[in-house]
Amino acid sequence: MxxxxxxxxxxxxxxxxxxxxxxxxxxxxxxxxxxxxxxxxxxxxxxxxxxxxxxxxxxxxxxxxxxxxxxxxxxxxxxxxxxxxxxxxxxxxxxxxxxxxxxxxxxxxxxxxxxxxxxxxxxxxxxxxxxxxxxxxxxxxxxxxxxxxxxxxxxxxxxxxxxxxxxxxxxxxxxxxxxxxxxxxxxxxxxxxxxxxxxxxxxxxxxGGAENSLSQGVSQVDACLQTFQILNDLKSSSQWGPLLPKHLLHRRMRVLKHRGVAFQLSGQSRPLNRWLGKLLMIYLQMYEKIYWRLPTTPRMSVRPA
CATH class of the missing domain: 3.90.550.10 (Spore Coat Polysaccharide Biosynthesis Protein SpsA; Chain A)
Structure with missing residues (x-):
């Protein structure tokens, strides 16, 4: 082969x-x-x-x-x-x-x-x-x-x-x-x-940290926005949309949207916006810590070969 x-x-x-x-x-x-x-x-x-x-x-x-x-x-x-x-x-x-x-x-x-x-x-x-x-x-x-x-x-x-x-x-x-x-x-x-x-x-x-990467210079904001768009495109696809686990998809897209807002606020010049961005990020971190401890959070399911 x-x-x-x-x-x-x-x-x-x-x-x-x-x-x-x-x-x-x-x-x-x-x-x-x-x-x-x-x-x-x-x-x-x-x-x-x-x-x-x-x-x-x-x-x-x-x-x-x-x-x-x-x-x-x-x-x-x-x-x-x-x-x-x-x-x-x-x-x-x-x-x-x-x-x-x-x-x-x-x-x-x-x-x-x-x-x-x-x-x-x-x-x-x-x-x-x-x-x-x-x-x-x-x-x-x-x-x-x-x-x-x-x-x-x-x-x-x-x-x-x-x-x-x-x-x-x-x-x-x-x-x-x-x-x-x-x-x-x-x-x-x-x-x-x-x-x-x-x-x-x-x-x-x-x-890690190699120069001349084919996709170097990716910011956290870019990664969040692009991931959100990828999931949204899959959701809108007649081929892939029906196969997506809907409850997991909606949660993930919501988190990505809020995280993107937090990164954008944190990078602005106004102190109030930076403070709001930091506060939102702290909230998201706490939410994720709780989520990963829930028994309903998807874990890797395997069977022997």
């Missing part, structure tokens, strides 16, 4: 080599590697070209992460598609573990699989499942309620996902009108399509 590894990049000549080494070192050997250079002005293309026919290089003008990944998807041939950013890395067993799990769980309707990631910052290292409060009872298996869980929280996604091409074709590729939060939009659509496989072991290394 062929797996396509798609790597979008922009001015990452210093890091793209180690990223490619991690992909080429995968124990799963039926692998095609596609790098989409999104308008780099440094030596990124030359570094990639040095790998010869082991890596396919596609160059395009700078158009953002969604377009770059979609370019890679359209050029790829694998039955399963995975993504990796050009300053991060996979552990050697990542692809094999995910393919094997998806094969074992195909009878449950699993067409998408995510693994944990080690997120490395200057001052600490944490796991992405912990950040998203995902605490499965078994090391790997079938995640039966991803849509309910992702409605309330973000999951580190692009670098850890493996998805069948057939599912991508049904749900659609990355939205090219989004410069930020395109991974959350993709994750939500995939989560509404059925159960996922999961691996609780970190099989990806993510480097």
């Amino acid at each position: 062929l797996v396509s590894a798609i790597i979008p990049t922009y001015n990452r000549a210093r890091t793209i080599g180690s990223t490619l080494e991690s992909v080429l070192s995968q124990t799963w050997k039926e692998l095609e590697v596609i790098v989409v250079d999104d308008g780099s002005t440094d030596d990124t293309a030359a570094v990639v070209a040095g790998y010869g026919d082991r890596v396919r290089l596609i160059r395009q003008r700078n158009q953002g992460p969604s377009v770059a990944r979609n370019t890679g998807i359209k050029a790829s041939k694998g039955e399963i598609v995975s993504f990796l950013d050009s300053d991060d890395s996979w552990l050697p067993e990542k692809t094999a573990r995910q393919v094997n799990l998806m094969q074992r769980t195909a009878g449950f309707g699993v067409e998408c699989c995510v693994c944990n990631a080690r997120m490395v910052y200057a001052t600490q290292t944490i796991n992405s499942f912990d950040v998203a409060d995902l605490r499965p009872e078994s090391p790997e298996g079938v995640w039966t309620n991803p849509a309910q869980v992702l409605m309330d929280r973000f999951l580190f996604f692009n670098q850890v996902v493996a998805v069948r091409r057939e599912l991508l074709e049904r749900t659609g590729y990355f939205r090219e009108d989004l410069r930020i939060m395109e991974d959350y939009d993709m994750a939500m659509r995939l989560s509404l399509s059925g159960p996922w496989g999961y691996i609780a072991e970190p099989l990806v290394i993510w480097q």
Whole structure:
């Protein structure tokens, strides 16, 4: 079974080599590697070209992460598609573990699989499942309620996902009108399509604070507003709207709207507005702390593979 590894990049000549080494070192050997250079002005293309026919290089003008990944998807041939950013890395067993799990769980309707990631910052290292409060009872298996869980929280996604091409074709590729939060939009659509496989072991290394990110400079206000718009678009969709858990959707959109207002007020020059913004943020933090303690709050529901 062929797996396509798609790597979008922009001015990452210093890091793209180690990223490619991690992909080429995968124990799963039926692998095609596609790098989409999104308008780099440094030596990124030359570094990639040095790998010869082991890596396919596609160059395009700078158009953002969604377009770059979609370019890679359209050029790829694998039955399963995975993504990796050009300053991060996979552990050697990542692809094999995910393919094997998806094969074992195909009878449950699993067409998408995510693994944990080690997120490395200057001052600490944490796991992405912990950040998203995902605490499965078994090391790997079938995640039966991803849509309910992702409605309330973000999951580190692009670098850890493996998805069948057939599912991508049904749900659609990355939205090219989004410069930020395109991974959350993709994750939500995939989560509404059925159960996922999961691996609780970190099989990806993510480097925090990298320069030349394809979506760098995202403010909290931007993230709140974009997430609200993504959920609103899904709600209005004839394909996805009926599948959304309505009570969770309304709660999440309400919180996002209030949080966006709080961030906007906090950034204004008038002292009264800043004070109101801070007060609203404190209220939201208290509300969220209570919400996460409620027995009705969605938790990760799993079954063995």
